[in-house]
Structure formats: C-alpha cells, structure tokens
Amino acid sequence: xxxxxxxxxxxxxxxxxxxxxxxxxxxxxxxxxxxxxxxxxxxxxxxxxxxxxxxxxxxxxxxxxxxxxxxxxxxxxxxxxxxxxxxxxxxxxxxxxxxxxxxxxxxxxxxxxxxxxxxxxxxxxxxxxxxxxxxxxxxxxxxxxxxxxxxxxxxxxxxxxxxxxxxxxxxxxxxxxxxxxxxxxxxxxxxxxxxxxxxxxxxxxxxxxxxxxxxxxxxxxxxxxxxxxxxxxxxxxxxxxxxxxxxxxxxxxxxxxxxxxxxxxxxxxxxxxxxxxxxxxxxxxxxxxxxxxxxxxxxxxxxxxxxxxxxxxxxxxxxxxxxxxxxxxxxxxxxxxxxxxxxxxxxxxxxxxxxxxxxxxxxxxxxxxxxxxxxxxxxxxxxxxxxxxxxxxxxxxxxxxxxxxxxxxxxxxxxxxxxxxxxxxxxxxxxxxxxxxxxxxxxxxxxxxxxxxxxxxxxxxxxxxxxxxxxxxxxxxxxxxxxxxxxxxxxxxxxxxxxxxxxxxxxxxxxxxxxxxxxxxxxxxxxxxxxxxxxxxxxxxxxxxxxxxxxxxxxxxxxxxxxxxxxxxxxxxxxxxxxxxxxxxxxxxxxxxxxxxxxxxxxxxxxxxxxxxxxxxxxxxxxxxxxxxxxxxxxxxxxxxxxxxxxxxxxxxxxxxxxxxxxxxxxxxxxxxxxxxxxxxxxxxxxxxxxxxxxxxxxxxxxxxxxxxxxxxxxxxxxxxxxxxxxxxxxxxxxxxxxxxxxxxxxxxxxxxxxxxxxxxxxxxxxxxxxxxxxxxxxxxxxxxxxxxxxxxx
Amino acid sequence: xxxxxxxxxxxxxxxxxxxxxxxxxxxxxxxxxxxxxxxxxxxxxxxxxxxxxxxxxxxxxxxxxxxxxxxxxxxxxxxxxxxxxxxxxxxxxxxxxxxxxxxxxxxxxxxxxxxxxxxxxxxxxxxxxxxxxxxxxxxxxxxxxxxxxxxxxxx
Numbered sequence: 001x002x003x004x005x006x007x008x009x010x011x012x013x014x015x016x017x018x019x020x021x022x023x024x025x026x027x028x029x030x031x032x033x034x035x036x037x038x039x040x041x042x043x044x045x046x047x048x049x050x051x052x053x054x055x056x057x058x059x060x061x062x063x064x065x066x067x068x069x070x071x072x073x074x075x076x077x078x079x080x081x082x083x084x085x086x087x088x089x090x091x092x093x094x095x096x097x098x099x100x101x102x103x104x105x106x107x108x109x110x111x112x113x114x115x116x117x118x119x120x121x122x123x124x125x126x127x128x129x130x131x132x133x134x135x136x137x138x139x140x141x142x143x144x145x146x147x148x149x150x151x152x153x154x155x156x157x158x159x160x161x162x163x164x165x166x167x168x169x170x171x172x173x174x175x176x177x178x179x180x181x182x183x184x185x186x187x188x189x190x191x192x193x194x195x196x197x198x199x200x201x202x203x204x205x206x207x208x209x210x211x212x213x214x215x216x217x218x219x220x221x222x223x224x225x226x227x228x229x230x231x232x233x234x235x236x237x238x239x240x241x242x243x244x245x246x247x248x249x250x251x252x253x254x255x256x257x258x259x260x261x262x263x264x265x266x267x268x269x270x271x272x273x274x275x276x277x278x279x280x281x282x283x284x285x286x287x288x289x290x291x292x293x294x295x296x297x298x299x300x301x302x303x304x305x306x307x308x309x310x311x312x313x314x315x316x317x318x319x320x321x322x323x324x325x326x327x328x329x330x331x332x333x334x335x336x337x338x339x340x341x342x343x344x345x346x347x348x349x350x351x352x353x354x355x356x357x358x359x360x361x362x363x364x365x366x367x368x369x370x371x372x373x374x375x376x377x378x379x380x381x382x383x384x385x386x387x388x389x390x391x392x393x394x395x396x397x398x399x400x401x402x403x404x405x406x407x408x409x410x411x412x413x414x415x416x417x418x419x420x421x422x423x424x425x426x427x428x429x430x431x432x433x434x435x436x437x438x439x440x441x442x443x444x445x446x447x448x449x450x451x452x453x454x455x456x457x458x459x460x461x462x463x464x465x466x467x468x469x470x471x472x473x474x475x476x477x478x479x480x481x482x483x484x485x486x487x488x489x490x491x492x493x494x495x496x497x498x499x500x501x502x503x504x505x506x507x508x509x510x511x512x513x514x515x516x517x518x519x520x521x522x523x524x525x526x527x528x529x530x531x532x533x534x535x536x537x538x539x540x541x542x543x544x545x546x547x548x549x550x551x552x553x554x555x556x557x558x559x560x561x562x563x564x565x566x567x568x569x570x571x572x573x574x575x576x577x578x579x580x581x582x583x584x585x586x587x588x589x590x591x592x593x594x595x596x597x598x599x600x601x602x603x604x605x606x607x608x609x610x611x612x613x614x615x616x617x618x619x620x621x622x623x624x625x626x627x628x629x630x631x632x633x634x635x636x637x638x639x640x641x642x643x644x645x646x647x648x649x650x651x652x653x654x655x656x657x658x659x660x661x662x663x664x665x666x667x668x669x670x671x672x673x674x675x676x677x678x679x680x681x682x683x684x685x686x687x688x689x690x691x692x693x694x695x696x697x698x699x700x701x702x703x704x705x706x707x708x709x710x711x712x713x714x715x716x717x718x719x720x721x722x723x724x725x726x727x728x729x730x731x732x733x734x735x736x737x738x739x740x741x742x743x744x745x746x747x748x749x750x751x752x753x754x755x756x757x758x759x760x761x762x763x764x765x766x767x768x769x770x771x772x773x774x775x776x777x778x779x780x781x782x783x784x785x786x787x788x789x790x791x792x793x794x
Numbered sequence: 795x796x797x798x799x800x801x802x803x804x805x806x807x808x809x810x811x812x813x814x815x816x817x818x819x820x821x822x823x824x825x826x827x828x829x830x831x832x833x834x835x836x837x838x839x840x841x842x843x844x845x846x847x848x849x850x851x852x853x854x855x856x857x858x859x860x861x862x863x864x865x866x867x868x869x870x871x872x873x874x875x876x877x878x879x880x881x882x883x884x885x886x887x888x889x890x891x892x893x894x895x896x897x898x899x900x901x902x903x904x905x906x907x908x909x910x911x912x913x914x915x916x917x918x919x920x921x922x923x924x925x926x927x928x929x930x931x932x933x934x935x936x937x938x939x940x941x942x943x944x945x946x947x948x949x
Contacts, residue, residue, distance in 0.1 A: 022894025025829015025869035032828035255895025510893030687932025711838030
C-alpha cells in the first residue's frame with residue numbers, strides 16, 4: 001500500500017461497499033423489476049403426490065377475466081420443448097449407467113410430487129392468474145405415494161422402467177480392506193443416523209421476469225439465480241433451443257440462495273417459452289408456499305455407519321451405507337451431493353486407512369432434493385462426528401482426546417485419503433486446542449454442576465470437520481461424473497483514468513464480493529478501493545462464469561481475478577519500460593508505481609493506464625494499446641478448510657427445551673481477505689446448522705402432502721433461538737492457489753449440527769440417553785428422557 | 795376501487811386502488827417504493843415492516859384502505875439525505891446484513907424497538923426481533939448493530 005493511505009487491502013475488515021443500497025431500500029431484486037406491458041404467470045401444481053394425469057381441462061380458466069393463455073404439458077411437448085437436465089452422471093457399482101428419467105417443465109402424463117407443475121396461467125394481473133388457476137380442472141388416477149425413504153425401494157414404481165426406485169447405486173473405496181478392518185477390530189462402533197430434510201428458504205422467493213424482443217428474436221431474462229451463465233447455457237442448449245447469443249440472463253440483487261437458486265427451474269423455462277409465444281414480457285414471483293413446495297430441498301439421508309478401532313483406539317476402518325432421498329425427479333446436481341460431495345469426505349480430518357461407502361440415490365414422491373449450504377459435506381460430517389462421540393463413549397475416552405488421537409498429523413500432508421481426495425495442507429490440533437480454550441473446556445465440569453443446582457442438565461459437544469471447497473477442479477469433477485468443468489473467469493479492465501472494473505463469473509447474493517474482490521485489487525494495484533467496481537450477474541457484461549456455490553467464489557473466482565491482475569501488471573511493466581526507456585526486465589511494480597531498478601525513474605499506475613489508451617508511439621511489434629486482461633483459472637485441487645466447533649447447551653428436563661448457552665469455533669480458511677465478512681459467513685452457517693439440529697424439518701405425511709409448507713409450520717431459527725458466538729481463525733495457507741485462500745461460506749452449516757446434537761446427548765447422559773435424532777425439538781428431548789427413565793426402571 | 799390518501803415518507807399521496815390492496819402492494823406497486831419486501835404470505839417473516847403513525851407494522855397484514863390519513867414511513871424515508879439513520883449506520887458498521895432482503899424490515903423493527911426502550915438487554919433485542927427472519931447472519935451481528943444503534947440513539 002502507498003504510505004499514508006487507509007488500508008483497505010487484504011486482511012482489513014473493510015465495511016461493505018454494497019451495504020448502502022440495501023440499507024436505504026435501493027436494492028434491486030428481481031421482483032422489483034417490471035417491464036411495460038408485462039403479463040403475470042401462475043402455476044397450477046399437483047395436489048396429489050403420485051398420479052397419472054387423466055385430463056387437464058383449461059377452457060373455464062381460459063375464459064376468465066384477464067387470462068391471456070393457459071398452457072399444459074401437452075402444449076410444451078407439442079412444441080418440442082426439452083426437459084430439465086441432470087448435470088451429473090455416476091456409474092452404478094455393477095458398471096452400468098445410472099438412470100436419468102425425463103423431467104418435463106410441465107407434467108404431461110404423470111405427477112410425481114405435491115407441487116409438480118401441471119399447467120401455467122398467463123394473465124394481465126397476478127391476481128387474475130391466481131384466480132384462474134383455481135378453475136383448471138385436473139383429473140388424476142392416483143397411484144400409491146412413496147414417502148418413506150427406508151422402504152422406497154419396494155414402493156410403487158415412480159419412473160417407468162426404473163427398478164427399485166433407485167436412480168443409482170454407487171460405491172467408493174475398498175470394500176474388502178474395510179471388511180477386513182471391521183473383522184480384526186478391537187472395537188466396532190455401530191450407529192445409524194438420519195440427516196433430516198430441510199428447505200433452504202432464502203428470504204427472497206424465486207422470481208423471473210422475461211422479455212422477448214420479436215424484432216431481434218432475443219430475450220432478456222431477469223432471474224434470482226446464483227449462476228446466470230449456467231442458467232443461460234441450460235435453458236438455451238437443452239430446454240428451448242435458443243442461440244446463447246440471443247439470450248441475456250441478468251441476476252440482479254439476489255436475496256440469498258444457499259444452493260436452492262443454482263438450478264434452472266421449470267417456472268423460468270415456462271415463462272421464457274411463453275414470452276415468445278405471446279410476444280409480451282412475463283413475470284412470475286413465487287409466494288412462500290410455492291417456494292416450500294418446489295424449491296429444491298436439502299439433506300435427507302439415512303446413513304448406516306460401522307467404525308473399526310484397534311486396541312489403541314485408533315480408527316482402522318469405516319464403512320458407510322447411505323440412502324439418499326433425491327425426490328420425484330433429479331434436480332441438476334442432485335447426484336453430485338451424496339456422491340462426489342459426500343462419499344469423498346468420509347475420512348474427515350482423521351487418518352483412516354480403509355474406507356468404503358455405498359450410496360443409493362432413491363426416488364420418492366417428494367420434491368426434488370439437491371444442494372443446500374454444505375451439500376453432502378454436512379451429511380458426511382454429521383455421521384462421522386456423531387460416530388466419533390459414540391466411539392469415544394464406547395471406549396471411555398474424552399471426545400476431544402479421541403479426536404486428537406486420530407487426527408491426520410500435520411507432517412502427513414499432502415495426505416491421500418482412502419476416498420479419492422488429496423488434502424494439500426492442514427493442522428488440526430491447534431484448531432481443537434483453540435476452540436477448547438475459547439469455551440473453557442476445563443471449566444465445564446464446574447458449569448455442569450452449577451446448572452444441576454438450577455435443575456438444568458448441561459452438555460458440551462464437539463465437531464471437528466473438514467470440507468472440500470472451491471468447487472472445481474475440472475479434472476476431478478469430470479472424473480467423478482460432472483458434465484461441466486468448474487473453473488472461473490475474470491476480466492480486469494483498467495480505464496484511461498485509472499479506475500478499474502472487474503468482471504467476475506461468480507455471483508454475490510449476500511457474500512460481499514463487491515468488497516472482498518475490490519480489496520484484492522486495491523492490495524495488488526494500489527488503487528483506492530473507491531475506484532474499483534466489481535461487476536457480476538449479467539451474461540452480456542461478463543465473459544463467462546460458473547456462479548457461486550460450494551464456497552468457490554474467492555478460491556476459484558478470486559484467483560482468476562488475481563491471475564488477470566498479474567497480466568495487467570505484466571503489460572503495465574512493458575508500457576512503463578517503453579515510456580521510461582528501460583528494459584522490461586528492469587521495471588518493477590510496487591505500491592502502485594512502476595520503477596526502474598537502480599534509478600529514480602518511475603511512473604504511477606494512473607500514468608500507465610492513460611498511456612495505454614493514448615499510445616502515440618507504442619512499438620507495434622510488441623505492444624498493443626489498451627489495458628484489459630482476461631484470465632480463466634482452473635484449480636489443481638479442492639481447498640480443504642477445517643476446524644473445531646464446540647456447542648454448550650442447557651436442557652430443561654421438565655420441558656425438553658434445549659438452550660444453546662455458548663458456542664466457540666476455530667476455523668482454518670487459509671488467508672483471510674476480509675475477516676469481518678468471514679466471521680459473518682460463519683455466524684450465518686452456524687445459524688442454519690442450529691436450525692437443522694434443533695428446529696427445522698420438512699415433513700411429508702403418508703400421502704405425500706407437505707405439512708411444513710409455510711412459516712407457521714416450518715420452524716425457522718429466529719433471533720431468540722440462537723446464541724452469541726465466539727468465532728476465531730487460524731491459518732494454514734492453501735498451497736495451490738495464489739491467494740492461499742480456502743473458502744468459508746459453508747463451514748458453519750457443515751460443522752455445527754453434530755456439535756449441537758453431541759452436546760444434547762452429553763447433557764442427557766445422566767438419564768442414559770445415547771442417541772437423539774434431528775431436530776432435537778422439546779417434545780423429542782422430553783420423550784427421550786421419559787423413555788430412558790422408563791427403561792432404566794425396568 | 796377505493797381512494798386512498800395518506801402521507802408516505804413525508805409526501806402526501808392519493809390513489810385509487812382495488813379494495814383488497816394490501817399496504818405492501820400499495821407501496822411496492824402503486825408508489826414504486828420497492829425497498830419494502832415480501833418474504834412470506836403468513837405475516838411471519840417481517841421483510842415488509844414499515845412504520846404507521848410511529849409504530850412498526852407488517853405491511854402485508856393491513857389494507858391500504860384502512861390507513862386513510864395515516865403517516866407511513868418506509869425504509870426509503872429514514873435517512874436524512876445522504877446521512878444514514880443511526881440504525882442504518884450501525885448495521886453497516888457491524889456487518890448486520892448480508893443479502894439485504896430482510897434488512898429493510900429488520901431495520902424498521904429495530905428502530906421502533908430502540909425507540910420504545912433505550913436500555914435493551916441482549917435478550918430484549920433477540921426477543922424484540924422475533925418477528926423478523928434473517929437467513930444469512932445468524933442474527934449475531936444484527937444484535938450487535940442494534941446494541942450499537944441504541945447507544946447512539948439514546949445519547
């Protein structure tokens with residue numbers, strides 16, 4: 001940094017550049033956008049879980065006030081519209097291909113979950129469209145619903161010809177070696193856990209506004225998406241057959257995503273298709289109940305775990321058999337979540353020589369399930385960290401010491417796991433020690449005794465997690481089934497006056513990229529942060545990009561920006577050498593200035609920028625005018641954040657209410673650009689994890705009706721459900737990206753559920769409770785206490 | 795249709811709207827004040843909170859026609875020109891927002907909470923914001939923001 005300037009560079013908790021528009025009501029979200037003459041869409045949804053469609057009568061609805069069109073599955077099929085795609089294909093363990101059933105944008109022959117799209121009304125007003133939907137008569141022949149995951153394989157056939165309602169039956173690891181470890185083990189720990197089904201619930205419901213221009217035969221689609229370019233690719237190439245050059249997708253301000261806004265959904269595709277047919281703009285905004293019914297849900301696994309320990313309590317083998325509920329259709333990355341993002345993470349931060357996992361991806365007549373914050377890694381962490389506690393209890397060790405004993409030692413990196421990944425770097429013990437110190441682990445016994453005096457039962461629970469993020473690299477993604485590469489791109493454009501625009505293919509929907517990425521530019525180029533603009537979310541302004549998910553924006557997108565900056569500096573050196581009449585090799589760039597080594601000759605960054613655009617005498621053979629550089633960055637490996645989270649709870653045995661009284665965590669995200677934003681991401685992730693562990697649960701009844709389809713029924717964490725949190729970080733810098741960063745967006749949601757459930761079980765140990773499922777609602781906790789007491793009395 | 799006349803952010807407005815127009819729709823669609831958001835349909839999330847005659851209300855639960863002559867303040871109306879309201883400033887300083895969607899309602903609820911009681915404990919703040927859902931922040935920095943604003947607003 002030049003002397004005397006405010007440090008807004010790497011490592012500073014710069015207050016966010018994007019805040020002002022959000023704080024003053026000037027944010028511009030999709031539902032804030034209107035087009036002249038727009039129509040409104042509303043979708044008729046299946047009200048039964050599993051049925052063949054006998055008929056869809058639309059004539060009454062079509063005649064209602066304001067109704068412009070009513071479309072059915074027949075109409076889209078007759079127009080040759082393609083279905084939604086599966087973006088990830090795995091191979092079954094017998095070597096055969098997985099089953100990928102069609103996923104039409106409007107159901108034609110069958111419906112497969114409550115909320116499935118049956119017809120689309122387009123009307124002059126939203127209210128008219130909604131009213132007309134009531135008049136559409138759909139006759140169904142009902143089929144038996146398939147709701148229970150454990151018995152889904154023997155349920156009614158959901159997709160024609162797909163045996164046992166199984167999309168795929170996948171495996172990873174060495175089955176024989178794992179069996180041998182279990183055979184020879186001194187201790188075998190058995191545990192079956194259920195990862196409860198969640199509904200992501202970003203506060204902004206999904207929405208789309210599409211405008212077709214008949215003269216240019218082109219479209220502008222505003223969408224609440226996390227990845228506008230992928231959306232454009234899928235809707236153009238696979239669904240509607242539109243040249244990509246004729247489609248502009250804009251993701252303006254987006255109010256949270258958490259995974260649920262990664263995919264192209266039926267509604268956007270239908271609106272785009274209909275906009276051309278009607279030659280009018282069309283707007284659709286989900287209400288919250290539609291969001292509950294048709295946003296991709298998250299989690300929903302049953303994991304059967306067997307862990308083998310030797311006589312020294314070292315883990316020697318791990319087998320996990322997973323049933324993953326993927327719902328009535330395959331959402332775009334549904335297959336990746338329980339396989340590539342789950343099976344590969346089963347070693348956690350432990351040295352486990354033999355691991356085997358089998359994952360069956362199951363169909364049920366429920367909403368599609370896909371990535372939700374953490375996506376596969378929370379499920380892996382939950383089963384492993386619950387098992388770690390069960391194992392420690394079984395062998396009579398302190399859970400912290402049992403983890404320490406089994407950690408991968410810091411001199412073992414790079415560490416090749418038994419499940420495909422190679423961790424580049426990490427140091428897990430200091431993270432554990434720091435978290436133990438923060439929560440005052442040693443003083444816990446005293447606090448527990450104090451709580452007992454008040455009639456409360458206190459518990460403490462740990463979770464030492466690892467995650468793989470910076471979703472990429474293309475080679476690994478491709479080898480494990482991905483149909484896209486997961487690199488990232490950046491353009492750094494220097495204007496003649498030295499202001500800088502960065503065009504990034506990632507997308508910010510709360511993560512603060514406007515600030516973090518600008519800090520990176522400020523640090524590297526010495527330009528004040530006010531003179532840096534970050535541009536994202538518009539396919540006409542940004543070259544290409546893969547969007548934001550999997551904690552990839554900084555590790556992959558930020559590194560792409562860094563690479564483009566390298567190129568800007570390299571070209572700047574050539575310009576400076578030319579202006580200063582020096583050799584390129586003698587020009588250095590530091591603190592915003594180009595200098596010639598050993599002389600007092602210098603040019604400021606601004607002078608070079610101006611010269612690049614007014615190049616009166618550039619040597620044509622080696623220097624083009626302009627100062628704008630592009631980089632596409634495909635990483636060599638995932639990044640591997642890790643850490644320890646510790647929850648402390650108090651349980652009221654009379655009511656079963658769990659109060660989270662303290663939270664301490666120490667994470668290693670590599671280098672931090674903006675610690676304030678990083679801590680904020682951790683807080684939010686913990687909030688969602690506490691929600692999963694204590695409050696949230698998507699519940700379908702036996703008929704496949706979603707009983708939790710509003711905030712009256714689905715329990716979202718509120719301010720008084722959550723604790724104040726102690727958050728700290730230690731650093732081992734990632735070895736394979738220029739910034740040494742790892743990613744922080746999902747860690748909180750990955751680490752926290754097992755810490756909390758371990759704490760509740762610890763609290764209930766005096767009653768003899770050894771297992772508890774999520775969410776640990778007051779009723780469930782109270783019943784667990786009663787049941788344990790009744791059992792003890794027998 | 796009903797003729798609705800009220801004051802919004804200090805400006806008198808008068809429009810004919812369908813009888814069943816909710817205040818939130820009147821603000822967003824008729825007046826184009828899109829800072830007030832709709833996050834649910836059961837009056838649970840609080841993204842639509844505005845002030846009516848100085849009290850915070852969920853604008854999705856009241857008809858525009860019920861507010862004849864009322865004084866309504868939305869998120870667009872609380873800053874003093876370029877100078878943010880102390881609550882807005884505190885949210886900025888304390889990173890009390892991420893995606894920004896719940897923020898307008900959260901700020902409006904928090905202002906009224908502090909105006910009613912300047913000596914709020916952390917528990918008071920958490921309970922006082924129970925009607926506003928945020929999915930991004932885990933509330934940690936929202937609580938800090940409100941504490942910081944309460945100090946400024948009390949002084």
